[in-house]
Amino acid sequence: MYSVNYHRASSVAEAVKLLKNGDAKLLSGGMTLIPAMKTRLAAPSDLVDVSRLKDLQGVKVSGKTVTIGAATTHYEVSTDEKLKKVCPALAHMASLIGDPAVRHKGTIGGSIANNDPAADYPAALLALGATIITSKREIAADKFFKGLFETALKEGEIVTAVSFTAPAKAAYQKFRNPASRYAIVGVFVTKGKDGVRAAVTGAGDDGVFRSKEIEAALAKNFDASALDGLKVPAKGLMSDIHASADYRANLIAVMAKRAVASANA
């Protein structure tokens, strides 16, 4: 690791100010940034730590409206009793991230701001039609996730929370990369007021995406059988030493079916 200046921000406003230092980077759980710095693949001049900001903590549930602070850890999301009542699928998804150490350090804000193409939260927030709240504005998930490690966030803009209306039904299924245990394919399906949404992580050349094929099939009939024989196109899917695009296409259909079955269970 190269030497770096560490700042612990006392407020979001101060964090925004500190981010103007040199090549400063925001630090939350550090589950991606710190390993990248240790291997010298990332070399920020300054780190601005927001992981302890009170304003960014915790899960709030009001009726069907769920708001999660950006620095809320995966462990907190996975164990929040209020959330488990209105949207158990998201709590379950959080319980599947990494290992216990990662879940106690990693945060929802860090995950979506990084937008790793194999991360779980981007699929969840896209399928939930969530709103991403930042230090400047509110952004719909559909507009937030732009591509591999790319988001709509502007320079110096900080994610403070995410918010969504809990759907009637939802579930997440993922098939893990045998080595890294990230998703080779993860599918989050929801059935809410505005219809069916299905988002896929781990597979797309441009990162997380909504599957038109799955959504169309499920819109008619939100049942696993509606996906029987569904062919997901391999075009636009990643191929690497762990999985071909064809295999990923197959897994998308299989995971979607299992997610729907689970959502209906």
Place this chain on the structure above:
Amino acid sequence: MGIEGVGARVARKEDKRFITGGGRYVDDMVVPGMKHAVFVRSPHAHAQIKKIDVQKAQGMPGVVGVLTGKELKADGIGNLICGWMIHSKDGTPMKMGAWSPLAVDKVRYVGDAVVIVVADTKGQARDAAEAVEITYKELKAVVEATKALEKGAPQVHAEAENNLIFDWELGDGKATDAAIKSAAHVTRMKIVNNRLVPNAMEPRAALGHYDKAEDHYTCWTTSQNPHVARLVMSAFYNVAPENKLRVIAPDVGGGFGSKIYIYPEEIVCLWASKKTGVPVKWVADRTESFLADAHGRDHVSTVEMAFDKDNRITALKVDTIANLGAYMSLFSSCVPTYLYATLLSGQYNIPAIHANVRTVYTNTAPVDAYRGAGRPEATYVLERMMETAARELGVSPAELRRRNFITSFPHQTPVIMAYDAGDYNASLDAAMKAADYAGFTKRKMDAAKQGKLRGIGMSCYIEACGLAPSSAVGSLGAGVGLWESAEVRVNAVGTIEVLTGSHSHGQGHETTFAQLVTQRFGVPIDSVSIVHGDTDKVQMGMGTYGSRSGAVGMSAIVKALDKVEAKAKKIAAHLLEADEGDIVIENGEVKVAGTDKSLPWFQVALASYTAHNLPAGMEPGLKETAFYDPSNFTFPAGCYICEVEIDPETGLTEIIQFVAADDFGNIINPMIVEGQVHGGIAQGVGQALLEGAHYDPSGQLLTASYMDYTMPRAGDLPSFKVSTSNTPCPGNPLGVKGCGEAGAIGSPPAVINAITDALGVVDIPMPASPATVWATIRATKH
């Protein structure tokens, strides 16, 4: 056996320090004035070094030295050696290219060490390493052995034309061909054994300390055989004469073969310590371990197995291409030859065997012994062939094996080995019973109702352990003898130190070896200490690999214990005024049999050191040394059965059960033996399902971290069902055979036989990852 003697499940004495963080590894060693080293390594698989500019790096903060291969050569440091000479079938010696500890003109794999940077801190050394400017001219690389043999392939070393190191054979080619020609049935397969990265938990490390006042070197290193390291560094690398070089291998966190070899880094750290005047420590990071630890396996074989009309094997013909990587590592030449082809008879009566092995240079990390070393490759060839043959012949895999088992001993195979003892039917029976083999068909049908594919596979392995009679290995080209030494020191108060040339890096020697002493003299196990891993304490030894520490290392201890016991009895007989033949030692007492006359053990020890009243002419003291050279290899064997269930939608394979029925000869500590089997199976299952080193065509290692290289995790494995049915080994005083590698040798074919059974296919490549299984299913549908 008592609660601490031979056969008892004694908890490991060494575990207290290991599990409480009290182990002392090379990285824990701190020497006053010590500095830290980072190696600049080649980013290219194959390139000429045009220019090395170290000026900028030398001026960086904290830097005490930036040293190159040219300076190393100028100081007379030698090239790395290969310790086993193999001759091609045309009589020519193997064609070995030079391996300089720091590359001088050319780099030959990604990770090849080029420059060492020494600085006050590791961070400063890293910063300076980035400032070293090396100009390369990239050359085309070759990573696959079969491609390296093609005409026009990039030439890795000028010495080895077409990258062929040797073309070696064993067995009777004519008889084998004739038998295949006249066979009732011939099974033919191409069999690939995938390349593995060893992944010891502790990365390699070295601390070199040159003491100018004494003109003496000390090297702390992660070694499985510190004495061999000293011998080689002294005799071949010109680091220092043996009396001026002390090598210490303290606690070592796993080796699996990868820490047998003497690598460039320890040589360079010793040399750099003299050059810079400070002690120099290097600890590999995990990426370096992936890039620059010797890898394992990487064979491609074409195999023919011939049967008569009664399904008896009449011949086996094997043509193997073995990838040895960019340089010949210390034992790389013997692994695909004498540790491989000699095991191709397996547990079977095979009248004619012929093996042809070509070893090949490529632009990849050196390949050498990895847990099993040649024997897993041989077992994989044989047991995949037996499975396929059984399916082709329409007989059960168990029946085909039984029909061909060797049942009378000693048995001379056509490929050098003379098996001394075994009962292969007993292992097969035990495994089939434990696996409820008879109930498999019903389980398969039940699984099918759930949409799952069940398969069952077996593997009957044999291995040769206890390396080995020195004269025999010497005649086959080994550069060293393969005996072991032991020294038993009884202190004046009766406590006992055992010095051994074996080296424990996870095997539990401090417990097992102490059990031998407890058994012999009835002293508590806590009063016995095992000393190993330091050339200043133990005079000479050959180290630990090839499951040799039980059969060879403990046999040396037994010989030394015999001498101590004989002397103790003489002293006791003198003190008790009895006949020497009437003295017995039990429960810490030295007694005259059939009387109430006795002495506590410590009094005999004390008497030997006070020397006030010893038999006439006897030297004082109670300390004896022994060297033990085995008369033969030992032949552990067994039967493994694996049952899998495959999800055809995802290709995910779950191991439902894994049964191991082994014959290890007599057992000293069943718990430690079971642990060895568990670990071995985990590695074997890892090879079959999860692990595989992948280079891209340009020679970049794509699996250079745990993000991409799949290590087996606890959740990938079932609770193993292990048992032993043992035939004592007649070749050594304890009747032990060795158990360290069996699991890794026997398990891969059992897993793949089960998967191919479930899928109804002839073959599937290892690792049979979900993606591979799914693609195989899809290919069979089309």
